[in-house]
Amino acid sequence: MSKHLIQVIDDYAETKGDQVAYAYDGEQYTYTELKAYSDALAEHIDAMNLPLGQPIIIFGGKSFSMIVAFLAAVKSGHAYIPVDINSPKERLEMINQIAKPVAVIATEELPTQLADIPEINAKQLEQICLEKVDYHLTHPITGDQTYYIIFTSGTTGIPKGVEISYNNLISFVDWIVGDEFKLPADLQMLQQPAYSFDLSVMSLYPTLYQGGTLHVLSKKTTDNFIVLFTALRTMPINVWVSTPSFVDICLLEPTFDEAHYPKLQNFLFCGEELTHKTAAALKKRFPDAHIFNTYGPTESTVAITEIEITNEVLDEYERLPIGYVKPAMNARVVDENGSYITDGKKGELVIYGANVSKGYINNPEKNAKAFFKIGDQQAYRTGDIVTMAPDGLLRYFGRKDFQIKLNGFRIELEDVSALVSKEEHVKQAVVVPKYNSQHTVSMLIAYVVPAVHHFKTNLELTAAIKKNLAGDMMNYMIPQKIVYQKSLPLSSNGKVDIKAVITAVNSQ
Numbered sequence: 001m002s003k004h005l006i007q008v009i010d011d012y013a014e015t016k017g018d019q020v021a022y023a024y025d026g027e028q029y030t031y032t033e034l035k036a037y038s039d040a041l042a043e044h045i046d047a048m049n050l051p052l053g054q055p056i057i058i059f060g061g062k063s064f065s066m067i068v069a070f071l072a073a074v075k076s077g078h079a080y081i082p083v084d085i086n087s088p089k090e091r092l093e094m095i096n097q098i099a100k101p102v103a104v105i106a107t108e109e110l111p112t113q114l115a116d117i118p119e120i121n122a123k124q125l126e127q128i129c130l131e132k133v134d135y136h137l138t139h140p141i142t143g144d145q146t147y148y149i150i151f152t153s154g155t156t157g158i159p160k161g162v163e164i165s166y167n168n169l170i171s172f173v174d175w176i177v178g179d180e181f182k183l184p185a186d187l188q189m190l191q192q193p194a195y196s197f198d199l200s201v202m203s204l205y206p207t208l209y210q211g212g213t214l215h216v217l218s219k220k221t222t223d224n225f226i227v228l229f230t231a232l233r234t235m236p237i238n239v240w241v242s243t244p245s246f247v248d249i250c251l252l253e254p255t256f257d258e259a260h261y262p263k264l265q266n267f268l269f270c271g272e273e274l275t276h277k278t279a280a281a282l283k284k285r286f287p288d289a290h291i292f293n294t295y296g297p298t299e300s301t302v303a304i305t306e307i308e309i310t311n312e313v314l315d316e317y318e319r320l321p322i323g324y325v326k327p328a329m330n331a332r333v334v335d336e337n338g339s340y341i342t343d344g345k346k347g348e349l350v351i352y353g354a355n356v357s358k359g360y361i362n363n364p365e366k367n368a369k370a371f372f373k374i375g376d377q378q379a380y381r382t383g384d385i386v387t388m389a390p391d392g393l394l395r396y397f398g399r400k401d402f403q404i405k406l407n408g409f410r411i412e413l414e415d416v417s418a419l420v421s422k423e424e425h426v427k428q429a430v431v432v433p434k435y436n437s438q439h440t441v442s443m444l445i446a447y448v449v450p451a452v453h454h455f456k457t458n459l460e461l462t463a464a465i466k467k468n469l470a471g472d473m474m475n476y477m478i479p480q481k482i483v484y485q486k487s488l489p490l491s492s493n494g495k496v497d498i499k500a501v502i503t504a505v506n507s508q
Contacts, residue, residue, distance in 0.1 A: 001170050001173070001174055001209075004137070004140060004142060005166070005169070005170060005173065005205065005209060006071060006074055006075055006137060006140050007137055008209055009031075009034070009035075009071065009208045009209065010035045010137065012031040012035075012211045013031045013032045013034070013035035013036070015211075016031060016211055017030060017031055017032035018030055018031075018032065019031050019211060019213070020213045021033075021034045021208065021213060021214065022034070022064050022067065022213070022214050022216065023213060023214065023215050023216065023235075024062060024063065024064060024214075024216040024218070025063075025216075025218060027064070029064045031211065033064075034064075034067070034068065034071070034208075036129075036132075037064075037068040037072075037129035038068045038069075038071040038072040038075060039072075039075070039133050039135035040072075040128055040129050040130070040131045040132070040133050040135070041068060041069060041072035041105075041120075041125070041128055041129055042071075042072040042073075042075035042076040042135055043076075043131075043133045043135050044120070044128045044131075045072060045073065045076040045078065045103070046076050048103065048118060050076075050078065050102040050103055050118075051102055052077040052078070052139065053077060053078070053079075053145060053146075054078060054079075054100070054101065054102040055078060055079040055080065055081050055099055055100075055101045055102070055146070055149055055361075056069075056073045056078045056079070056080050056081070056101055056102060056103045056104065056105060057080075057081045057083055057092075057095065057096065057099070057101045057103070057104040057105070057114070058070060058073065058080050058081065058082055058083070058104075058105045058107070059083045059085065059092070059104060059105070059106045059107065059108065059110055060084075060085055060106065060107030060108045061084070061085040061107070061108060061194075061218065061219065062191075062194070062195070062216050062217070062218050062219070063107055063108075065107040065122070065125060065126075065129075066082070066107055066195055067204065067208075068129060069105045069107065069125070070082070070148070070195075073105075074140055074141045074147060075135070075137060075140050076139070076140075077139045077140065077141060078102070078103075078141070079141060079145070079146040079147055079148055079149055079163070080147075080148050080149070081095060081099055081101060081148070081149045081150075081151065081161065082148070082150070082194075082195040082196045082200075083095060083151075083196055084194040084195065084196040084197075085108050086194070086219065086474065086475065087111075087196070087474065088111070088470070088471055088472055088473065088474070089111035089112035089471075090471070090472055091151075091159065091473075091474070092110070092111060092112060092114070093112060093114070094158065094159055095151050095159060095161070096114045096117070098151075098158070098159070098161055098361065098362055098363070099149060099151075099161050099361050099362065100362065101117060102117060102118075103117055103118045103119070103120070104117055104118075104119045104120070105119075105120045105125065106119060106120065106121050106122060106125075107122055107125060108122060109121075109122065141166050142166050143165070143166055143167060144165045144166070144167055144358070145165060145166055146163045146164065146165055146358065146361075147164055147165055147166045147168070147169050148164050148169075148201075149161045149162065149163050149164070149361055150162050150164065150196065150197075150198045150298050151196070152298050152410050158415075160360045160363060160366060161360055161361040161362075161363070162198075162298045162299050162357050162360060162361075163357055163358045163359060163360070163361050164198075164301050164357055164358075165357075165358055167354065168301040168354065168355055168356070168357065168358075169201070169205065169301060171301070171328050171329075171354040171355050172201070172205075172301045172302055172303070172355055173205050173206055173209055175326045175327065175328075176202065176206040177206050177209060177210055180306055180326075181266065181268065181290070181292060181306070182266065182290050183206075183210075183239055183266055184238050184239070184265070184266070185210070186212060186238070187206065187207045187210045187211075187212025187213070187238070187239055188212060188213050188215060188235075188236050188237050188238045188239065188263070189203045189206070189207045189212060189213070189214055189215065189237065189238075189239040189240075189241060190203065190215055190217070190235070190237045190239065190240050190241055190242065191203045191204065191207075191214045191215060191216040191217065191241070192217050192222065192241065192242045192243075192246055193242070193243070193271070193408065194219070197271070197408065197409065198298045198301075198302050199241070199242075199243065199270050199271045199302065199408060201301075201302050202241045202268060202270060202294075202302050202303065203239075203241040215235040215236075215237050217231065222246070222249075225249070225252070225253075228249075228250075229250075229253050229255070229256075232250070232256075232261075233255075233260070236263055237261070237263065237264055238263045238264060238265055238266065239264075239265075239266040239267075239268070240264060240266065240267045240268065241268045241269075241270075242269065242271075242408075243269065243270070243271040243272050243407060243408030244269050244271075244272055244273070244274045244275065244278050244408075244440075245272060245407040245408055246407075246408070247267070247269070247278065247282060248278055251278070251281050251282065251285065256285060257285040257286065258285065258286045258287065258288060258289070261286075264286065264289065265286075265288065265289050265290060266289065266290050266292075267282065267286070267289055267290070267291045267292065268292045268294060269291075269292065269293055269294065270294040270295065270296065270302065270303045271405065271408035271409075272405035272406075272407070272408045272440065273320075273396060273405065273438075273439065273440050274293045274309070274320055275320070275438035275439070275440055276314065276317070276318055276319065276320055276438070277438050278438075279291060279293070279309045279314060279320060280314055283309070283311065283314065290308055291308065291309040292306050292307070292308050292309070292323075293306070293307050293309055293320055293321070293322060293323060294306045294322070294323065295322035295323060295394070295396065296355075297380070297382055297384075297410070298357075298410065299356065299357040299370070299371075299380045299382075300329075300351055300355050300356055300357070300380065300382075301355040301356075301357070303326075304325055304326050304329045304331075304351060304353075304355050305322050305323035305324060305325050305326065305331075305394055306323045306324065306326065307320075307321055307322070307323030307324060307393070317395075319395065319396075319397075319439060321393050321394060321395045321396075322386070322394050322395065322396045323393070323394060324391075324392050324393060324394070325351075325392065325394070326355070328353050328354035328355070329351060329352070329353035329354060329355050329356075330351065330352050330353050330374075330377070331349060331350065331351050331352075331388065331392075331394065332349075332350045332351075332352075332374075333346075333347040333348070333349060333350075333386060333387065333388045334347050334348050334350055335347050335348075341388075344387055344388065344389060344390070345387065346385050346386070346387050346397055347385065347386070347387075348381065348382065348383065348384065348385060348386075348400050349382045349384045349385075349386045349394070350374075350379060350380070350381055350382065351379065351380050351382060352374045352377045352378060352379035352380070353377050353378075354377075356371075356377070356378040356379060356380050357371075357378070357380065358378070359371050369381075383399055383400040383401050383403060384396060384398075384399060384400065385397045385398050385399065385400055398439075402414060402498060404433045404441050405440075405441060406433070406441045406443075406444065406476060407476060409474075409476045409477075411444070411476070411477055413430075413431050413432060413433070413444075413498070415477070416431040416444065416446075416473070416477050416479070417429055417430050417431045417446075419469065419472050419473050419477070420446050420448070420465075420469065420479065422472070423465050423468050423469060423472075424451070424468065425450060425451050425453050425455075425461060425464060425465050425468075426448050426449070426450060426451060426465065427448075427449045427450060427451040428448070428449040428487075428488055428496075429446055429447065429448045429449070430446070430447050430488055430496050430498055430501055431444050431445070431446045431447075431479050432444070432445055432447070432498060432501045432502045432505050433445075433502065433505075434481075434505050434506060435506055443479075443480040443481060444477075444478075444479040444480055444481075445479055445480070445481045445482075445483060445505050446479035446481070446482045446483070447483050447485050447488055447501050448465075448482050448483065448484055448485065449484075449485055449486065449487060449488060450484055458482075458484055461484075462482045465482065466478060466482075488501070489501065
């Protein structure tokens, strides 16, 4: 990419200004509007005289204002931190404490006021974006500067902010729009996940870079099956990006097939394991479509491997491979001592190269454990157990630690256990995954030793615990089931034996 990514997107305002960039909730916004609004906001941010290079929180849902704010932040020399509207106020406050942003842009009303930093609220934002300006792109985020920061869950309830640089992002975008994925020239791409989830980047920037259209689903739409399919039928999408869990929901609808979606010829999956069952069902519904399985932790800029799931791949593998490493990236499989495994046996995947994050913002302790150098390249210990075939094909076999994926969201079990244990009706707790026959996590189950309480039934107790947890954690982190115990099993060193609980839950 010779031109700056932002310049490429801006140029479409001149060459195809009436092209729809963003279609959301019955409204359409053009590339002319995207440039005009983001220019006006960037000029306003410049006038605030904020320290350059320091991040800005951008809070909201899926409205057009979100990507306007993303581009404006980058134009004005600031990384952005997307925080979803469904985040509890405690998470927003923790992100503010950790990242130390210099401003917050609230496209929706904040759940709590952030002290000591300026705020642009939704009403102000609307007025700012209507101003006519002649903005010049002189100091955008570039090179190794941080472009965006995605916060994942962290141990002991403290989230970690993954810093992704401009160079990281460009390496990813160049790959997605290259030859591997066989994408159409006129991208009409589905945008399904929240912007606080890095899978959203897989649709957002490749589409804008190509001058295509993002067809955006709100959480309100995806939460209602009837509304979802009413919306999908109106979308002229030709590229689908989502977690496998989301397409599983869509496969429940009999009309989700090639006959009813003739333009839909490309599927890209990331965020969690794509099961054989899901891929086979999708291939049956869309026999002529290209279905790609990709893999990558947030620390690797969305995804770094790919493989097209053909009928031959389905025939050969019961558990699908995660693919081959992209150009400018490298992978090693290591044993517990960090030594190479070269015989195809299982070990931890270590990745290094152009896509690897700079690290976690303001978190030197976690950085020292996860990131290091191989030669002059940034490397990351993924914690994922894989095998590597002689031709480089990677196959995934679960987590090294207790970090799991549920519906595409990365969750650290210690994180959830710590938050559940803090609830007033809980004396002690451990949260573990329940796996299904396809080796993916179907739910979280909490084993709880309850504190003294006044409830007449466990049902009432469970309702009270879940109500309180909703104020402290994201919905996807709340255990779906609570099992009450007099005590939790302990390991020989006196700690709660999480592995024993996992075994008990998954042997039932």
